[in-house]
Amino acid sequence: MKKLSFLALLKIGALYFGIAALVAGFVCGLDFALKWMWLI
């Protein structure tokens, strides 16, 4: 099995979490903005 060090795993986990947080922030922000403008 290909060895994936714990540090590399942490880096991948942090990178993916960052992308997920960005997408979640964008979607929730858009949702909030549209609700604030009474569009939805």
Add this chain to the structure above:
Amino acid sequence: MLNILTGGNLSRMSVAALGVSPFISASIALQIFGAVIPRLQAAQKDGFAGRKLLQRLSFIVSILISIGTTVGLVRSYQNLGLFTSDAWYVPLIVGGIMVCTSAVLALVTIVIDERFFGRGVSVFLLAGILSSVPGSLYQTFKTVSASALFGVTWLPTVLLICGLIALWLFVCWILHCEQELPLAYSKKAVGDTVEGGVLPLQLLVNSIMPVVFASMCLSLPSVLRLIVGTDVAWLRVFDTSAWFKVDDLMPSLVGIPLYICLIFLFSKYSQAFLMNEVEISEALRRAGAVIVGVVPGHDTEVFLQKHIKRLRFWGAVCLCVISFVPILASGLFGLSSLGILGTSLILVVSIIRDLYYDFRVEVRSGRYVRLISRMVSGKKSNDSVALLWEGFRV
């Protein structure tokens, strides 16, 4: 499950209540039928033209699926008394809007597939799931912070954070697990040295399909109960919120082993479609590569079969663990919002991984194209870059 796939649109009764779930079901169905219908199998291997045909077929099948689902949902809304008017055209308008919006979303996913990087279905799924995550996490932490463990109020919150981080890292780990078999290329021998490489065999080739399938199979009886409108006691076996109840053990004793068996079987056999030892062996032969220490031909097939079988088994075990641990935690600690976490986590991490890889490929190919453009024209020309870029994309 349908609610997860629509990104919570169904529970919010959005205009696009069905989301892209009919298109996902149609794609999965065509992928499965490809194994038994020769015409579809040929289309799957036919590059650009085959992909176009499959896209068109997926679109048509998705409309048929959305019509079927809409009829069932509208019937269940009638049974629940959600329509305030008895006029005949009200269910027709509601159903029509749901079918039309799901068709528009299917078209948008096809455009994203063709014009941008990543898969359109994945982008919709990711945005839908992540839009409901902050709210459900806030609710979970609010419930957990109000409780105490061994008299310590902060202990449950810390345990929950550690558990979520561990689960996230575990999902990332299994999606990056692969076995590398050493290869030697017979056609690339220079003097005494033979150029080598590796054949990566992934632990999980397709992580989304088995979990989606198992959850859909479990949710189907509940949907049928809504459509029929009668409450049948034994159907609670399929309801995840009825599991881990001390006063009624029947749903737990039957439902949990059934769920684990479904994920295990779907995982093991869906990967058989995607990782075939005969096809890999044939591809190695065409590339002039051999696995170091294994005779090409039948021996390579037997060797690959042994490794792939082991990987499929452990992949299925890992999927069962990820899907089941959050359900166990939600049942034991009464956190209903955690129940769907396993399925959502696998979907989110695998979509982000695919998107990230696609993005890297696009960035690298973009740089490569710009470099060639400069070499050809001798100066930086935006038109030639755009032209080459378009050519590369096609």
